[in-house]
Amino acid sequence: MTTFALMVLGAPLSTQSAHTALAFAQAAVSAGHRIMRVFFYHDGVYCANALAIPPTGETSIAARWSELAQAQQIDLVVCVASAVKRGLLDSDEAKRHQKGTGNIQPGFELSGLGQWVEACLLADRVVTFGA
Amino acid sequence: MIKKSFLIVCRRAPYGESYAREALDVALACAAFDQPVAMLFLGDGVLQLSAAQHGAAIGQKSHATQLSALPLYDIETLYVDAQALQARQLDSTDLVLPVQVLAAAEISALFATHDIVLGF
Numbered sequence: 001m002t003t004f005a006l007m008v009l010g011a012p013l014s015t016q017s018a019h020t021a022l023a024f025a026q027a028a029v030s031a032g033h034r035i036m037r038v039f040f041y042h043d044g045v046y047c048a049n050a051l052a053i054p055p056t057g058e059t060s061i062a063a064r065w066s067e068l069a070q071a072q073q074i075d076l077v078v079c080v081a082s083a084v085k086r087g088l089l090d091s092d093e094a095k096r097h098q099k100g101t102g103n104i105q106p107g108f109e110l111s112g113l114g115q116w117v118e119a120c121l122l123a124d125r126v127v128t129f130g131a
Numbered sequence: 132m133i134k135k136s137f138l139i140v141c142r143r144a145p146y147g148e149s150y151a152r153e154a155l156d157v158a159l160a161c162a163a164f165d166q167p168v169a170m171l172f173l174g175d176g177v178l179q180l181s182a183a184q185h186g187a188a189i190g191q192k193s194h195a196t197q198l199s200a201l202p203l204y205d206i207e208t209l210y211v212d213a214q215a216l217q218a219r220q221l222d223s224t225d226l227v228l229p230v231q232v233l234a235a236a237e238i239s240a241l242f243a244t245h246d247i248v249l250g251f
Contacts, residue, residue: 007249042153042251082153113160120247121133121166131150131251 003034005119008044010130012061017130037075037119045083048108066107080110137161137168138245141176145194151179154251162204169208177215180226195227
C-alpha cells in the first residue's frame with residue numbers, strides 16, 4: 001500500500017492531464033493504494049469549476065473528482081492564488097472581492113502551497129500531471 | 132521534522148505563460164517549510180534568468196526581480212543547462228543570479244539525487 005500526493009496542472013478539455021490524473025487516482029484506489037491529497041495548480045484549478053456544464057450524458061470532471069474524494073477521503077486542494085487569478089472563487093473570496101457567490105465545486109477547498117509541500121513530505125510518492 | 136530534497140525544473144520562458152512564476156512560488160513554499168530546494172533551468176527556462184528582460188514594457192512585473200528573492204529564502208543552488216545557454220547565445224554573465232552551468236550528463240545525475248522532482 002502506497003500513499004500518493006498528486007498535482008494537477010492541466011485544465012480539463014484543453015489538456016488530457018486533468019483526465020489522466022483522475023483515471024490514475026481511480027486506478028490507484030482500486031489497486032488498494034491511498035491518495036492522500038490532490039493539489040490543483042496552474043490551469044488545473046479549472047477542474048474545480050462548479051459552473052462547467054458538461055455535454056448531455058457526461059458528468060463534469062469537477063463532480064467526478066468530488067465523488068471520488070468523498071468515497072475515499074481524499075483532500076482536494078486548489079491553490080488559492082492560482083484559482084483567484086483565473087476566476088475560481090469560493091464564497092469567502094467572492095465576498096472579499098464583491099464578485100457574487102463563488103463557483104468552487106463542493107468537495108474542493110481553496111488553500112495555499114503549504115498544503116502541497118506538506119503532502120510531498122507525508123506521501124510515499126509524488127506524481128504530477130500536465131507540465 | 133521530515134526533510135526531503137526538492138528539485139524544481141523550469142523549462143519555460145517567463146511572461147507568456149504563468150509556469151515560471153508558479154515554479155518560483157513552489158520553490159519559495161518549500162524553503163518556507165525549511166526544505167532543501169534547488170532549481171534547474173532547461174531549454175527556454177534559462178530565459179527566466181536573463182538580465183536583459185523588461186517586464187514593464189508589457190505591463191508585467193519583471194520576472195528577474197521576482198527571482199532575486201531566492202537568496203533571501205536561502206535558495207542559492209541554481210543549475211543551468213549549458214546547451215540551453217549556448218543555443219540562446221547566452222552565458223552565465225548574462226544572468227541575474229549566480230548559477231552552476233551543467234552538461235547533460237551532470238543534469239541527469241541531479242534527477243537521481245533529489246527526493247522530489249517537480250517540473251513546470
